[in-house]
Amino acid sequence: HKDALLRLNPETKAGKYEAAFAAGECAMVNSSTGFYAAAYEALGDKVAIGPTPLYEGKTRHNTLIGGAAIYVMKGHGDDKVAAAKAFLDFIRTPAQQIEFSRATGYMPVTLTALNELVASGKADTKEFATAKVGVDSLNQPSTEDTKGIRLGFFTPARDIFIEETTKAFNGEQDMQAALDSAVKRGNELLRRFEQTYAGVELP
Secondary structure, rough: OOOOOOOOOOHHOOOOHHHHHHHHOOOOOOHHHHHHHHHHHHHHOOOOOOOOOOOOOOOOOOOOOOOOOOOOOOOOOOOOHHHHHHHHHHHHHHHHHHHHHHHOOOOOOOOOHHHHHHHHHHHHHHHHHHHHHHHHHHHHOOOOOHOOOOOHHHHHHHHHHHHHHHHHHHHOOOOOOOOOHEEEHHHHHHHHHHOOOOOOOOO
16 A cells, blocks of 8 residues: 555545546456446456455465345235236346346356356356356355355444554554454444344344
């Protein structure tokens, strides 16, 4: 950071490192596959995607699919529930999954859609580059520590980590203090999550 090899969001002209990458301000970005379509639209064949580099002597393990979720809330009439089900059936079709993957960079969510994409020959094109890289990352060797976790208040915990480490990058505190504070504040969130669901058996 001191050598200007790394930029935080506020330090970029666009105020966001993904936009800075798409504009050619940054040479590399570590981001979700969901950003790939925007980068490809901006940079075309000049953009490349791949797994995060590893330190020498380290072993690569599987990654996990993140992303958002769609919920259908109870308490509505049968007609609205039927409409919601019809919509979910529509976006789950292979054609819609493939189009969503093309438009965003997110991976298809069913094996049927992925197989259809591979069979079409499009999976090997730059436009759908996230499909192969994504599947390869999922298929790396797993351990008990790489199979996923349930982390209550994940998004606020991530925001705390970013906030504390940004202070360290800005010289407001040293990095160890930032990490210690992030742990303390994160643990407070976990206690809140624990109390919120006390006595509840989660699926």
